[in-house]
Amino acid sequence: MTNDIHLMDKNYISPALAIISDAVIIVGSTGVLIWFNVWIALAMIVTSAFILIIPKLFGKKLSSTRGHYSQALSELTMRLKDIFLGYEIIKSYYMDKFTIKKFQLINKEVEDTNFKALETISRSSALASYLSIMTQAVSIGLGGYFVIKGQLSIGALFAIVQLGESLGEPIMMIIDKINVLKSMTEIKNHLVEFMDIPDIEATRHKQLSRVKEDITLENVNFAYEEDKNVLNDLSITFEKNKKYAIVGSSGSGKSTLLKLILDEYMPQEGKVMIDHQSVSEVTRQSLYEQVGIIQQNVYLFDTSLKENITLGRTLKAEVLEESLKQSGVAEFATSMQLDLDAPLGENGNKLSGGQKQRIAIARALVQKKPILLLDEYTSSLDQKIASEIENIVLKLEDVTIISVTHKLLPNILKQYDEIIVMEKGSIREKGSFEDLMKNQSAFYNLYYAEGITDCEERDENIEAM
Ligand SMILES: Nc1ncnc2c1ncn2[C@@H]1O[C@H](COP(=O)(O)OP(=O)(O)OP(=O)(O)O)[C@@H](O)[C@H]1O
Ligand SMILES: [Mg+2]
Secondary structure (H helix, E strand, O other): OHHHHHHHHHHHHHHHHHHHHHHHHHHHHHHHHHHHOHHHHHHHHHHHHHHOHHHHHHHHHHHHHHHHHHHHHHHHHHHHHHHHHOHHHHHHOOOHHHHHHHHHHHHHHHHHHHHHHHHHHHHHHHHHHHHHHHHHHHHHHHHHHHHHOOOOOHHHHHHHHHHHHHHHHHHHHHHHHHHHHHHOHHHHHHHHHHHOOOOHHHHOOEOOOOOOOEEEEEEEEEEOOOOOEEEEEEEEEEEOOOEEEEEEOOOOOHHHHHHHHOOOOOOOEEEEEEOOEEOOOEOHHHHHHHEEEEEOOOOOOOOEHHHHHHOOOOOOHHHHHHHHHHHOHHHHHHHOOOOOOOEOOHHHOOOOHHHHHHHHHHHHHHHOOOEEEEEOOOOOOOHHHHHHHHHHHHOOOOOEEEEEOOOOOHHHHOOOOEEEEEEOOEEEEEEOHHHHHHHOOHHHHHHHHOOOOOHHHHHHHHHHO
16 A cells, blocks of 8 residues: 555656646647637647547556556565564574575566556657657648748747647647556556445444443354354353453464454354443444453553553553552562653563563553453463463452463462353353363363373362362
8 A cells, every 4th residue: 555655646646737737738829829820720639639549559558567566566565574574583594595585586576567567658658759749740841831822920830830849748748647647547446445445433323331241242153254164153241340261272263252352353143242232333432442452462662661551641640550560560660770751662672571461461450441351461471470460460350351361270260250161163161160170071171281281280280179
């Protein structure tokens, strides 16, 4: 889009406006020519009319060559982005040669497609120049004839020749510009498609008020791609202020479930509701005021610690202080002598994973959202810090927590009101840690498959129940 918008600015908006001034010159010159000599004027108009067929001749080719160029340019941008983001891997796995080769291929493609596009434009503009010179030749020839016959003065001939230039020139320029405009057809249609995407927020008028009851999924069927169901007839209720853990093997649909609650996707069948209102019917703003998410990768803006927590809101000093304390940010900030107003650097690269995660929690705390969705938010942390952070979050009152986790730590899992085990897009089992261990079914198997295979530890765990 960035490339296409730049191309549109240069090759559509500017030429389209310049056509107006060319048109004014053409109309003016034609008027004066007719006043001097109708026959010469007519002959010149007929000759220059030939120029008008040029856009017809070249239009399609111009549009497709420019389209190919735009496509190649967008691939080049994507490759560059890929190279910059994957720079560490490229270097540490000696991918240099391979990466350069791939880059050169797409770079060559950009060069070739641009050459083809410019070649087509040059051909059509050469033909337009030729026809414009023909128009001037006609004016000189016919003008000379009328001078010899004594029907035109030398002065008028000079004027006509001059006018011929100011008629031929702008006609040629207009054709050039029409060609350039035509070359943008594919790109313009592509951009218009984006502009036609409706603004979802404008179609929603209902507000979700402060959550009073529960989050309910009712017979939800969902697929990202046709015929590949990710969630199958899933029904579940998350009661207000309770803490839920969602566990299950990779790809079982845990993150997808959270995405549906956030209305990032709509289910093909069934309903996702908060307090009996479908999340797809309320405004996004009112939904996001109620529901927050913390993920494994925390994004930190290149600004101060304080702004990274308040996210631009004005907060009472006590609220900020309390959240800093609760989340454990205060602790590390003091020991690092990190001032609240000190910049954190690009994506907080001066901080460790655990410190970033604490900032994410502080963020959620100050917003005082009644529902917190957590997606493997402690999986990049070591067990000690993960447990500390989980303990902070699980002690939060007045917050409904739905936490997707792979870390099956008994002392943490016991604090959840309910553990939900997902399998292939359905709920396989649910209950408290103790109940599920006693059942010796899906959760039990998952629990021991996750590496806690030490027999003594297993016995200790069972005894501890
Ligand atoms: N954007 C997407 N487009 C197409 N398929 C997707 C998309 N996101 C996820 N999937 C597919 O949906 C299924 C469920 O994915 P999901 O991310 O919900 O799994 P998960 O249970 O969170 O797994 P993990 O524990 O590995 O995070 C997977 O088979 C995945 O390939
Ligand atoms: Mg996931």
